[in-house]
Amino acid sequence: MTHSWSSSSGGKDVHLDWSPGGGRGALAAAIRTAIRDSRWSPGDVVPSTRALAQDLGIARGTVTRVYADLVAEGYLRTSQGAPTRVATAGDRPEAAARRGSQATVPEPRWNLMPGRPSLSMFPAAEWLAAMRRVLQRLPAEVFGYQRPGGVRALHESLARYLARSRGVLADPDRIVVCAGFTQCTALLSQVLLARGEHEIAFEDPSLPQFRRIAEAAGLRLTGVPVDGQGLRVSALDSPAVVVTAAHQYPLGVPLAPSRRTELTRWASRTGGLVVEDDYDGEFRFDHQQVGALQALAPERVVYAGTASKTLAPGLRLAWLVLPRALVPEVHAAVAASGAQPPALDQLVLAELLDSGAYDRHVRRCRAEYRVRRERLLAALPVAPQGLAAGLQLLVRVPDEAAALAACRRASIGLEGLGGHWVSRMDRWGGLVIGYAAPQKHAFAGALEALTGALRDVLP
Numbered sequence: 306m307t308h309s310w311s312s313s314s315g316g317k318d319v320h321l322d323w324s325p326g327g328g329r330g331a332l333a334a335a336i337r338t339a340i341r342d343s344r345w346s347p348g349d350v351v352p353s354t355r356a357l358a359q360d361l362g363i364a365r366g367t368v369t370r371v372y373a374d375l376v377a378e379g380y381l382r383t384s385q386g387a388p389t390r391v392a393t394a395g396d397r398p399e400a401a402a403r404r405g406s407q408a409t410v411p412e413p414r415w416n417l418m419p420g421r422p423s424l425s426m427f428p429a430a431e432w433l434a435a436m437r438r439v440l441q442r443l444p445a446e447v448f449g450y451q452r453p454g455g456v457r458a459l460h461e462s463l464a465r466y467l468a469r470s471r472g473v474l475a476d477p478d479r480i481v482v483c484a485g486f487t488q489c490t491a492l493l494s495q496v497l498l499a500r501g502e503h504e505i506a507f508e509d510p511s512l513p514q515f516r517r518i519a520e521a522a523g524l525r526l527t528g529v530p531v532d533g534q535g536l537r538v539s540a541l542d543s544p545a546v547v548v549t550a551a552h553q554y555p556l557g558v559p560l561a562p563s564r565r566t567e568l569t570r571w572a573s574r575t576g577g578l579v580v581e582d583d584y585d586g587e588f589r590f591d592h593q594q595v596g597a598l599q600a601l602a603p604e605r606v607v608y609a610g611t612a613s614k615t616l617a618p619g620l621r622l623a624w625l626v627l628p629r630a631l632v633p634e635v636h637a638a639v640a641a642s643g644a645q646p647p648a649l650d651q652l653v654l655a656e657l658l659d660s661g662a663y664d665r666h667v668r669r670c671r672a673e674y675r676v677r678r679e680r681l682l683a684a685l686p687v688a689p690q691g692l693a694a695g696l697q698l699l700v701r702v703p704d705e706a707a708a709l710a711a712c713r714r715a716s717i718g719l720e721g722l723g724g725h726w727v728s729r730m731d732r733w734g735g736l737v738i739g740y741a742a743p744q745k746h747a748f749a750g751a752l753e754a755l756t757g758a759l760r761d762v763l764p
């Protein structure tokens with residue numbers, strides 16, 4: 306039989322799954338469950354032992370002993386002269402265990418993770434103002450079910466923005482909005498498989514997380530070497546390839562003009578598909594504009610952009626501009642996935658793009674990152690590569706394991722090049738350093754920690 310008990314303190318009714326036959330152990334278990342399920346919330350005053358004993362029809366001493374056990378376990382908290390309360394989450398045994406396990410891997414003090422923007426620069430005031438305008442204009446539609454693939458207003462705003470800023474041949478009907486390039490990769494992998502293709506090529510080196518997604522979807526992976534001119538197109542022998550043409554990740558070279566032509570010719574000749582991952586095309590520092598590859602072959606190249614570098618990765622907003630033939634297949638995959646970014650966020654992004662606030666924000670970030678890049682360049686004991694664009698650069702090191710260990714000792718979070726290689730041949734060591742990631746006030750400290758750590762490991 307289950308008993309309900311009604312608390313007099315705070316006036317809240319609290320349900321306990323408890324049967325009288327179970328004794329002390331059962332009552333303690335019922336209270337633990339109520340706390341874990343948040344029926345008894347952290348900080349709440351629990352009923353007095355007298356009230357609970359009366360409600361449940363049991364001896365007050367039983368309740369007193371159960372409370373004492375739960376205090377010892379960290380579920381309840383007592384202090385002299387104050388009522389007994391539910392402990393806060395941080396006091397609980399699971400939290401203590403979690404803290405214990407995390408203690409072996411502390412968060413690095415200095416965040417130089419590559420590819421991350423400075424989160425403290427997120428344009429919160431502009432976002433809020435844009436959201437207010439959207440809600441004033443479109444109060445009801447925002448909250449209804451939306452068509453998969455994104456809201457029309459964002460397709461139109463993106464088409465204008467991508468044409469003017471990246472030279473993309475963008476038709477709103479061919480744009481699909483996704484939850485990050487991460488979801489784009491999963492969707493395109495499914496489309497390739499549905500077309501009977503079983504393999505996809507990635508640049509070697511490249512970011513491993515997208516390779517893993519394609520692999521998990523069921524595609525075979527191959528790596529295509531990258532040299533000083535970008536992807537070695539002559540080594541390509543797959544039905545599809547993902548390429549970071551504007552700024553190769555993580556080596557930082559742009560795809561040379563002759564290679565761009567070669568790649569689009571390869572795609573036309575073989576019917577192959579090129580996925581252009583334009584992840585940080587907005588951030589170029591050398592006055593040499595590198596437009597999108599997609600404009601050379603819009604029926605063979607899928608253009609992919611993301612708000613993860615310009616605004617914040619937590620938004621999970623990215624977009625594909627598709628060859629016409631792929632539009633229905635990608636729409637079907639999006640619908641089947643059931644996932645899409647919230648309509649309100651999409652409309653706010655459209656508003657930022659149309660009002661010019663997005664461009665102003667990107668310009669502000671570019672100016673900040675340019676200054677950081679110059680300070681980093683002046684401080685580094687060796688010349689890095691990949692400097693012309695983006696939010697990270699690459700430093701070659703003779704012993705990557707030793708360099709990573711030195712950074713760990715200095716509590717610096719960054720990445721080694723090692724995990725980016727596809728093939729075991731021709732590997733060399735490097736550190737991928739994200740100079741946009743630190744908050745503004747932490748950049749100087751991060752730079753000092755980095756140069757100190759590198760001094761020990763560079764010749």
Ligand SMILES: Cc1ncc(COP(=O)(O)O)c(C=O)c1O
Pocket residue numbers: 420421484485486487488512549554582584611612613618622623
């Ligand atoms: C090479 C590359 N492509 C794309 C992305 C963007 O991924 P997402 O849009 O899922 O955040 C990143 C982000 O780290 C990246 O480094």
